[in-house]
Amino acid sequence: MKYLIGIFFLLVTVSASAQHQEKPLVQFSGIVHNADSAKIIVPYVNITNSATHKTITASNYEGYFSFVAHEQDTLIFTCVGYATTRVVIPADIKNKSYTIPVMIKPIIINLPTFHVFPWATTDEFKKDFLAMKVADDDLEIAKKNVSRSALTALMSTLPRDGQEIQDGLYQGLNTSIENSHSITPNPLLNPLAWGSFINQISAGDKARQNVNAEDAN
Structure with a gap:
């Protein structure tokens, strides 16, 4: 019984693979644009084929992509900051080439306001x-x-x-001019000037004695 079930699943898998291989090949090309503004190109978008669940390719820095797929395949376009977009390749394509502009919509997330303070407590x-x-x-x-x-x-x-x-x-x-007709006083005859002069000499002698005493020590 187990062998019969295994053979049955094997036949189903081979049949599905054969049906998929029977679909015609198509050169699928296009440019990824921002859905809010068609003039904005979205680069480096990952493109995954839902039939194989493997990443086929990614758009280049100009948003352009081109690869071989099958008719009626579903291609999933994903990019950080944008909503997931699905594109189904139609059947019975002439010239075996299918080119379309792919529009992906940006996701805007409003985060709550966060205040940073320089104090820990x-x-x-x-x-x-x-x-x-x-x-x-x-x-x-x-x-x-x-x-x-x-x-x-x-x-x-x-x-x-x-x-x-x-x-x-x-x-x-x-x-x-005011003192031109008056006698200029002579400081040598002024006793106050002599007293000040003697005090200055005494102060100088004391300062020299203190310096000599410090040098001797």
């Missing part, structure tokens, strides 16, 4: 938020720009302009 976020330095507004920036320290720093770094130099020259010229 809520505690880290709170710590960074409390330590965050808030930028000053326009009023606070203006106050800092006109503060005494800011103006002093600008005065020490900004070069003198022409107007300031001219005012200084005029002031010096005015002082010399």
